[in-house]
Amino acid sequence: MGEFKAAVQAAENIYDRVPYPVISHSSTHPDRLATVATLLGMDPAPLEQCRVLEIGCAGGGNLIPMAQALPDSKFVGIDLSAEQVAQGETMRTALRLTNVTLQQMDIMEVTPALGDFDYIIAHGIYSWVPLPVRDKLLEICRQNLAPNGVAYVSYNTYPGWNMLGALREMMRYHTRRLVDPQAQITEARVLLDFLAKSISTDGNTHGSFLYVYVNYIKDYFLPKNDAFLLHDELAEINDPIYFHQFAEQAEKHGLKYLGDVQFSSMLATNLPAEISNQLRRMANNTVELEQYLDFLTNRMFRQSLLCHQAVRLSAQLNPTRLRRFYVASSALAESDKPSLAPGQVERFQTPDGANFATDQPLAKAAMLHLIDVWPQAVAFDDLVTQAQARLGSRQVGADRLDEETRMLGANLLKAYSYSDNLVELHVYAPRFVSDISERPVASPVARFQARQGHSLTNLRHERLNLDKISALILPYLDGEHDRAGLLALMQASDAVEITRQDGRPIEDPAEWNFALAELLQAKLQQFANAALLVG
C-alpha cells in the first residue's frame, strides 16, 4: 500500500498542474446505459428519477449537464483532485443546481455509506490506476450499485494497445529524466516528430507499420490536446487489459458483463456472413465472441457495462421492447422524392456511409418523419401515429397494424444494431426546442460554458466546439434579449467579422445591418439544430 499511496500522490499533483479538460462524454449518459440494458432484457431505473455516481468526475463537466437536464435525479461525483472538484463546485453554484454533489475523495475511501446508485460511471479511470484501485473500483460497482443498476467502466484494451503501447514506451523513455509536465509534453512531441520524419518505410516491413502508427498518433494528439497526451499517453500507469480478462475480473467481483455502450460493436452480424458464421463456431459465449471481434478490429478502447450477477438477461432482441424507446435519426433519404408506395425500396444513409433500405411503407414514412424532426427523439407509439398520418390514403389498415408495427420495430432495431448514426434509441427525450422564439433561451449549462470559453455540452449530452460568435451570443440567450438586443450586441463587438462573398469588406451600413441579421438568424438556427435551445 505504501507504493500505491505514492502513486496517488503523484496523480494528485499532476492533475492539479495540468487539469483534464472539463468535458462531457455522451457515451456515459445514463440514457445510453439504460438503452443498452433495456435492449438486453433488463429493467433499469427510470432516468427521470434515478441516482447516479461518477467516479473520477474531474471538474463536473460530465455530471453537471446531466443534472441540469434531469432535475429530479440525484448525482454524486468524486475525484481525487481538489482543484478540479473546486472548479466543478464553481460551475454548480453558478447554475444553482441542488441535485448534484461533487466531492474530493479517494476511491479507496468509498464505502457502502456513500449510498446505492442506479448508474455508476467510471470513465478513463480503470487503466490508469494501480491494481488495488482497479479492484476497489469494481468492488464499488457491486457494493454501491442498486440491484437493477448498471455500471459503466471504460478502459484501454489489447490488441489495439500493443502498438499504442510501443509508442507510449518510446515517449516515456525519451522523457524519463523530465519532471516538469509541460516539458514532458514538449519533448514527447519532439520525439513523435523525429520518428515521423526518420522511420524508413522501405525495406523494413516492421518500420513501415510503425510509420503508419506514429502518424496516426501525431494526428490524434493535436496541440490543443496536451492534457490528453500527458494523462493518457505519458501517465505513470497505463495498463491495458484484454476484454476477456476484464470480464473475468468483473466476475470475480460478483458482476456480470452486460454489454457495450456502442451496441453495434457487440454484434458479429455486421460482418460478412461467412466470417460471422465462422466466429460463432469458434466462440462459445458472448465474451468469447466479442474477444474475437476485438482481434479482428484491433480494438484499443472499451466502454463496458456491468450489472449484478443475479440479473437475468435475454440474448434475444425483442422488437416489442421497442415500444419503450424514443427514436431519432440523423440519416438522409438517398432519393430527392422518396416514394411511400409499397414495393418501392428507399435507402436512408448517414454521412459516414452507413445505410439501410426498406420498402415497408410504414418504415419509410417513419424515417421521413424522423428526418423532419431531427434532432428531436419521438416515442415509438407516437412515431407510428405520425407515420400513419404521413401515409394518408395508404394508411395501414387496423387489421394489419400490429404486424406492420412489429416489422417497423424490427427494421429500426436492425438499423440501430448496424450503426447508431442511422437510428438512435433513447429511453427518454431530452427537452429542447427546434423553433426559434422571439427571445430565445439557451441551456444554462451552455451559457455558462460559453462565458468560460469552454467547449459546449448540448441537451443530447454531446460536446460541441465553441466559436467566437457563439461565445459572444450564447450568454445572452437568457429570455431577456430579443433579436434587436442581440443585434446591438453584435454591432458593438469586434469579434464579428463579415466579408462579402468576393472577399471585399462591407462598407455600406445598410448592407452591414442586413448581413448581421442574416448571421444572427443562421447562428440561432445552428443552436436549435444542435439541441442547445430550451425556449
Place this chain on the structure above:
Amino acid sequence: MDQIQTAYDQIPYNSVSFPQTHPDRLATVATLLGLDPPPIERCRVLELGCASGGNLLPMAQGLPGSEFVGLDLSGRQVSEGQKAIAALGLKNIVLLHQNLLEVEPDFGQFDYIIAHGVYSWVPPAVQAKLLDICRRNLRPNGVAYVSYNTYPGWRLHSTVRDMLLYHLQQVAEPAERISQARELIDFLAESILAEGNPHASFLHSYVNYVRERFLPDGDDAYLFHNELAEVNEPVYFHQFAERAAEHGLKYLGEAQFQTMLATNLPPKVAASLSRIARNTIALEQYMDFLRNRTFRQTLLCHQEVQLKGKLTPDRLAYFYMASSALPESPELDIFSTRVDKFRAPNGDTLATDHPITKAALFHLSRMWPQAVQFNDLLAAACRLLNINVPQDPLSPDRQILGANLLKGFTYNEDLVEFHVYAPHFTLEIGDRPVVSPVARYEARRGSRVTNLRHELVNLEGLPHSMFPYLDGSWNRAGLLRILEKWVAEGVLEVRQEDGGPMAANQLRDTLAEMLESTLRSLANAALLIS
C-alpha cells in the same frame, strides 16, 4: 521448466547452425570494439540450449584445437546429438542433458558463451541465472552472446501471438495446436477487413505479413516454439543492458555489427540521433525505435574489461577478409585512379578510385568464398599491380586499403566480410573429393547441411545424392561409375537436348561434366575439405 522440457521433447527444434553465434563472429566484433578476445583456434565454448548440437557440432569439427560444451533441458535432443558425436568420432565436444539452473562456477570457465533463442523463452529466474553464468563462467577476456526478442518490434508481434494463445486455450496436444494456429492465422488474414477502421486495416496487412513471412509450409517447430511458447518475455534493449550491468556484465556490441551504427541512416536522421542520445545504449535504443526492432543478438563482456579506443589500422592486420562482390564493369582498371564499383549479390556497391583497394577486391572476388589475411591480401594486390608491398604499418596505402575494407564491412557484410580466422576448406577439387563429415551426417537426415563457413546450405538433386560418396574412398572414376549405374537403374535420367536418348560415349562425357559441375558447386559452397 518441466513444461519447457516436455515441449521440446515433443516437437524437437530443428537444430541448425547460426553463423552469427560462431566464435569467429564474436571475436571479430569484439576485436573491432577494442577487446583482445581469446584465439578461437584454442578456446573453450559453452552453449546454453544446444538442442541436438546442430550449432555446436560443425564448430567443433572446424576448430579441432578448441573445446565445446553444450547444455540442453530436452533429453531427447541431447541424446540425438550424442549419437552424432559418436558417429563423427569428435573428441572435443560434450553435450549434456542438464538444467542451466544447476550450472555453478565449478562447471568450468569459458572463453565464449552462446545462448541463442533461450533468454526470451524462459521465466525471469532462469533469465537471471543465464546472465549469472555469463558472468561467473566467463573468462576475463571472454565474450558472451545472448539473443532475445525485443520491443518495440515485439509489441506488434505480440498482437498475433496473443490471439493464437487465446484461441488455443483449450487445446493441449502439440500437433493440434499447430494445426489450429495455422487455421486461425488464415481466418484472420481473410477476415480482417482491409477497408475497416484504420486500426483494422493496419492489422490486416500485418497479419498477412506474418502469414507469409513466418508461417511458411512446414516449419511447425518454429511456429510451435516461437509463437506458441508458454513463456515469451521480450525486453527493451536498454532494460536488457541494465540487467546485464546488474550481473557485472557490460554491453559490448551486436553480433550483427552493422546495426550498431547510426551512419547507415540518412545523415539528417543520424545527426538528430546524436543530439538526442547521450551514450551508446541510448543511441541504439533510439535506433531500435526507428527500426521497430524485434530481435537482438547482443555480445557481453566483463564490466572490468578496458576497451581500447578507436580502431587503428595496425589492428586491421589481425583480420581475414572475404568478399563476393564483383567488379561492376568488365573493363575494371585496377591501375588507374578512376572510380570503379564492386557490386555485392544483394545489389549494394562499394566504389573506390584507390588502385590497391581495387586490386584487393578483385583478388577477393577470385578467391571467394576463401578469406584472406589482411597482409596477404595487401601483398596479393601489390603483386597484381606490380608494385612493392608497403612495409611500414603507417603507410598511406595500407591505411587507405584498411579504411576502405572497413567501410564496406560496416555498410553491409555482403560487401566485405571480416573474420579472425580462415576456415579450412578447399576450392581445388582433388581426385578423391571429401566433403565435411558433419555435413555428410546432416545430409542423411535432410537437405539442409552446414558448410565450413557455418552457414546453412540447401542441397538438392545430384549434389545431395552424391554426398554420401564424397568421403575420400571414391575417386573420380569410381564416382563416374556410380553415376553410370544410376543411369542404368533409371534413377538418373540424361537425355539429348531434343529429348532423345544418348549414345554411350556421349553419355560418359555428359556425366563427367555433370560430376565436375556438382563438385564445383560443392566447393564453391565451402563444403569440400580436400
